[in-house]
Amino acid sequence: xxxAIPLLxxxxxxxxxxxxxxxxxxxxxxxxxxxxxxxLPVYHAWYAALWIGGPVLLFGVVWNAICGNLIMQHVLAxxxxxxxxAFGMRRDAILREAQNVASGAADRVLIPEAEPxxxxxxxxxxxxxxxxxxxxxxxxxxxxxxxxxxxxxxxxARTKVERGVLGVLFLASLVxxxxxFGIFVTLVFETFRFFGMVSPVDFLFGTHWGPDPMAATTSxxxxxxxxxxxxxxxxxxGAIIAMIVAIPLGxxxxxxxxxxxxxxxxxxxxxxxxILAGVPTVVYGYFAALTIAPAIREIAVSVGIANASSExxxxxGLVMGVMIxxxxxxxxxxxxxxVPQAMRDGSLAMGATTNETIRRVLIPAALPGIVAxxxxxxxxxxxxxxxxxxxxxxxxxxSANPLEAMTTVTVQIVAMLTGEASMDHPATxxxxxxxxxxxxxxxILNVIALRVVKRFREAYE
Amino acid sequence: MVTEQxxxxxPEEDEPTGEPKIRATDVSVxxxxxxxxxxxxxxxxxxxxxxxxxxxGCGKSTFLRTLNRMNDTIPSARVEGTxxxxxxxxxxxxxxxxxxxxxxxxVFQKPNPFPKSIYENIAYGPRIHGxxxxxxxxxxIVERSLQRAGLWDEVKDRIEDSxxxxxxxxxxxxxxxxxxxxxxxxxxxxxxxSALDPIxxxxxxxxxxxxxxxxxxVIVTHSMQQAARVSQRTAFFHLGHLVEYGHTSDIxxxxxxxxxxxxxxxxYG
Numbered sequence: 001x002x003x004a005i006p007l008l009x010x011x012x013x014x015x016x017x018x019x020x021x022x023x024x025x026x027x028x029x030x031x032x033x034x035x036x037x038x039x040l041p042v043y044h045a046w047y048a049a050l051w052i053g054g055p056v057l058l059f060g061v062v063w064n065a066i067c068g069n070l071i072m073q074h075v076l077a078x079x080x081x082x083x084x085x086a087f088g089m090r091r092d093a094i095l096r097e098a099q100n101v102a103s104g105a106a107d108r109v110l111i112p113e114a115e116p117x118x119x120x121x122x123x124x125x126x127x128x129x130x131x132x133x134x135x136x137x138x139x140x141x142x143x144x145x146x147x148x149x150x151x152x153x154x155x156x157a158r159t160k161v162e163r164g165v166l167g168v169l170f171l172a173s174l175v176x177x178x179x180x181f182g183i184f185v186t187l188v189f190e191t192f193r194f195f196g197m198v199s200p201v202d203f204l205f206g207t208h209w210g211p212d213p214m215a216a217t218t219s220x221x222x223x224x225x226x227x228x229x230x231x232x233x234x235x236x237x238g239a240i241i242a243m244i245v246a247i248p249l250g251x252x253x254x255x256x257x258x259x260x261x262x263x264x265x266x267x268x269x270x271x272x273x274x275i276l277a278g279v280p281t282v283v284y285g286y287f288a289a290l291t292i293a294p295a296i297r298e299i300a301v302s303v304g305i306a307n308a309s310s311e312x313x314x315x316x317g318l319v320m321g322v323m324i325x326x327x328x329x330x331x332x333x334x335x336x337x338x339v340p341q342a343m344r345d346g347s348l349a350m351g352a353t354t355n356e357t358i359r360r361v362l363i364p365a366a367l368p369g370i371v372a373x374x375x376x377x378x379x380x381x382x383x384x385x386x387x388x389x390x391x392x393x394x395x396x397x398x399s400a401n402p403l404e405a406m407t408t409v410t411v412q413i414v415a416m417l418t419g420e421a422s423m424d425h426p427a428t429x430x431x432x433x434x435x436x437x438x439x440x441x442x443x444i445l446n447v448i449a450l451r452v453v454k455r456f457r458e459a460y461e
Numbered sequence: 462m463v464t465e466q467x468x469x470x471x472p473e474e475d476e477p478t479g480e481p482k483i484r485a486t487d488v489s490v491x492x493x494x495x496x497x498x499x500x501x502x503x504x505x506x507x508x509x510x511x512x513x514x515x516x517x518g519c520g521k522s523t524f525l526r527t528l529n530r531m532n533d534t535i536p537s538a539r540v541e542g543t544x545x546x547x548x549x550x551x552x553x554x555x556x557x558x559x560x561x562x563x564x565x566x567x568v569f570q571k572p573n574p575f576p577k578s579i580y581e582n583i584a585y586g587p588r589i590h591g592x593x594x595x596x597x598x599x600x601x602i603v604e605r606s607l608q609r610a611g612l613w614d615e616v617k618d619r620i621e622d623s624x625x626x627x628x629x630x631x632x633x634x635x636x637x638x639x640x641x642x643x644x645x646x647x648x649x650x651x652x653x654x655s656a657l658d659p660i661x662x663x664x665x666x667x668x669x670x671x672x673x674x675x676x677x678x679v680i681v682t683h684s685m686q687q688a689a690r691v692s693q694r695t696a697f698f699h700l701g702h703l704v705e706y707g708h709t710s711d712i713x714x715x716x717x718x719x720x721x722x723x724x725x726x727x728x729y730g
Contacts, residue, residue: 262536342573346636349531350586351563351643360585365576 005129006060006136013140014053021048021151028153039158047157050164052143056136063132071124078120084113187439190432197426198225203433209396209412211430213421220426227434229396233406234438237317237388238381241402245321246377250328251370255358257329258336270333277326281386288319288391300403311393314402320387327377328370335369336362368452375449379442385410409434477506480548482647482677483528488542490523490532497523500542501703503696505647507677510669512692512709514685516724519698521681525649528679529565530558546647563590565647566640566676571656572632574624574639579616582624582635583607586643602642610638611668630661637668641676648672650680654687666691685725689713697721 025041037044072095076084084091097114100106102121151157195203197220206226215221253273257266293315300308339362347357363370385408393405394415416431481504490498498520505511505528513521523532530551532538543550551561563586574582583603586592593599603620607613612634616627624635633653640648650669654662669678669691682688688695689709696706697720705712705721716722 340573342569342571343575345531345534345569346573346575346639347585348534349529349562349567349569350589350639351559351561352585352589353559356589360589361575 005133006056006063009133009136009140010053010056010060013056013144014049017048017052017140017144017147018045021045021147024148024151025157028151032153038154038156039161043157043161044151044155046161047164048144048147048151050161051147052140054164055139055143059136059139060132063135067128067132070128071121074124074127075117075120078117184439187432187436190429191436193424194426194429194433197429198222198433203227203430204437207398211416211421211427213419213425213427215427225426225430227409227430227437229398230407230409230412230434231437232398233313233388233392233396234382234408234410236400236402237313237392237406237408238320238384239378241314241317242321242324242381243374243378245318246324246328246381247374249321250325250373250377251332253325254329254332254336255363258333259354259358259362273326273329276323277330279323281323281384282390284319284323285386285390288315288387292319293391296403305403308403309393309405311391311395311405312403313392313406316388316390316392316406317402319391320381320384323384323387324377324381327380328373331373331376332366332370335366335373338369339365368455372449372453375445375452379445379449382408383410383438383442385414389414409438413438477508481505482507482547483679484545484548485524485528486543486545488524488527488540488544490520490527491539491541492535493537497701498527499701501698502542503703503706505677505679506694507646508674509693510673510678510680510691511694511696512688513679513681513696513698514683514688514724515698515704517683520701521696521698522651524698525651525679525681528647528649529562529567530556531562531567533558563643564645565649566643566645568633568636568640568648568650568653570652572629572636574627574632574635576623576625578621579607579624579627579635580620582639583642586639590643592643606638606642607635609641609672610634611664611671612638628661630657630664633657633661633665634668637665637672641672645676647677647679650678652681652683655683662687685713697724699724 022041022045025037025039025044029037029041075095075098084094094111094114095117097106097111098117098121101108101114101118102125199222202222203225205228206223207228208223208226209229210224212221212224215224253269257270257273261269289311293310293312296312296315296318297308297310343361343365344357347361348354352360388406388408388411392407392411394407394411395405396407396412397404399406413431413434416427416434419427421427483503483505485501485503485505487500487502488498489496489500501520501524503511513525515521526532527540527544528551532540540552544552546561546564550556575585577585580603583606584593584599587599587602593602604613604617607616612631615631616622616635624632627635633656637648637650637653654665657665666687669680672678673693680688680691692709694707695709695712697704697712697716697718699720705716705718707717711717712721713725716725
């Protein structure tokens with residue numbers, strides 16, 4: 001069944017219920033002795049729409065998920081499916097071909113074996129679409145009957161709609177939570193599969209990273225899966241080089257904006273700074289790869305480093321640092337601005353200059369907020385991929401030389417998942433293990449940052 | 462609680478000797494186009510505690526803040542007239558505001574200790590002005606300041622605790638000690654007791670009395686009783702004008718102006 005059908009049904013029937021219920025409520029109103037209802041007609045209308053459209057929509061979501069399987073089972077049970085290959089790509093191709101022809105996406109069958117399956121597909125689709133629509137209609141009817149039995153002049157539709165809205169909002173937030181949970185479960189599951197093939201000790205403490213996607217899966221060489229160079233690259237680029245750029249610049253711009261800039265200037269500079277946060281990271285990637293990396297290489301060569309590479313950790317780190325300036329600066333800005341004016345006045349009245357006041361009073365008082373901002377920025381930086389791919393490359397080097405090519409956890413995740421290895425090859429699965437480690441690290445950083453921010457908020461309220 | 466009121470001094474026995482510490486002449490303050498203070502002239506002597514009283518919004522705090530140029534932090538504020546500290550105009554172009562504020566300390570309405578230790582709060586001023594050579598001298602300054610502020614005995618065992626952990630009254634005395642630590646000539650107090658309970662208020666008032674003579678003290682207060690208790694000179698402000706300035710005893714017992722009479726008897730304000 002096309003996913004649009006239940007949606008359209010839900011909207012159409014809901015709208016019909018909405019209009020009818022409102023009409024009925026108007027009628028109640030005109031008949032009521034004092035011309036008043038417990039709830040406005042529009043609430044009666046929404047109540048009807050929720051009860052009629054809601055179940056249909058929920059059913060549609062569930063039906064959509066299981067309908068494909070039901071059709072497939074039906075087709076496989078048909079006599080035409082008897083001489084299909086048991087497994088493999090050819091079987092999949094035949095089934096897909098038949099389905100495409102049945103649904104009209106393709107004109108004619110190219111694989112002869114698909115021919116006998118077209119008709120069963122067509123029939124099954126028709127059957128299950130019919131069942132789906134029928135169930136949806138029955139649900140809508142039940143909802144409608146329920147609603148119209150309850151609609152009375154003194155019916156408290158308003159509070160019921162309130163509860164319905166609550167339910168919708170709850171569902172919306174549930175989607176985000178369930179998605180996070182689902183991601184986590186997938187990660188954990190695949191990570192365990194990976195650790196079944198490569199020992200966690202090899203993975204976490206090994207210093208050589210060079211998965212071979214073509215190696216046999218039966219005996220995996222754990223020494224090729226040492227992730228230390230990736231962790232080092234991530235920390236070196238994201239937490240060291242980028243922070244050396246972002247912390248001073250972000251902090252200084254926050255200080256300038258909160259303490260020195262006049263309001264007009266602030267009005268212009270602050271949004272401009274925030275635009276930096278909105279630039280797609282791919283664009284930063286171009287900039288890093290096409291402008292900064294060659295410039296660094298030229299400088300390196302001109303000072304006598306002959307073998308400077310055109311991809312370097314320095315280029316990626318510098319550009320990443322610029323990218324996260326707004327994170328550092330906006331948190332620092334907020335926390336400096338949150339230090340009570342009385343502190344500033346107290347210091348100035350002691351005969352301190354503005355600069356002394358900032359260094360000795362404002363920054364110490366705002367430090368928790370500043371630190372939290374830096375932590376959020378670090379967790380953003382170590383999750384960044386695009387800039388590193390473009391500017392620092394794929395080579396897993398364990399080196400403290402910023403001019404060397406380096407790679408990070410995220411880059412290798414992309415490389416492994418898009419590589420040639422099959423889904424159950426340890427090279428592919430290593431991506432999940434890397435993702436899991438990254439997830440844990442950023443989670444810890446975020447939790448620390450949030451706790452620090454919370455404590456800092458309590459301090460001045 | 463103050464058990465006995467500081468007796469109102471009689472005019473004859475406390476005529477100031479010598480030049481005034483601060484002489485304000487025809488001072489007007491503008492916030493943008495709005496005139497907040499209109500041609501106020503006042504002399505402040507070290508021998509006296511000078512109180513500024515008046516209803517809210519009368520400009521007494523604004524005027525107080527012109528005396529150490531704290532109004533400079535408000536971009537739209539503009540000051541006319543002259544204010545002399547020991548005969549030197551503090552608004553002249555070459556004036557070093559930072560030095561001025563070291564000479565004219567200030568205590569605010571709400572206690573505002575820095576979120577640092579008690580020791581660091583007091584040491585802040587001496588450090589930035591380089592008043593102490595070495596740790597020993599700094600310790601001495603901290604102890605002396607806390608003693609003068611009557612806080613030493615209460616905090617000497619927890620000098621490294623945070624200043625913000627003290628009670629409101631102790632915090633305010635800490636702020637006074639902080640101001641004293643840079644050895645100012647004048648201390649301005651902007652309603653220093655308005656956030657404190659009566660007992661803490663009484664302690665601050667006692668302290669003000671003890672500090673009199675060593676520092677010229679100017680106090681803005683909403684409480685007429687407080688002005689009567691702690692000050693020897695009182696200035697009554699109304700709508701940006703200085704209505705009356707004179708001996709505290711005269712202002713409260715025998716005011717020249719009808720407006721002053723109305724205010725101190727509680728008819729408005």
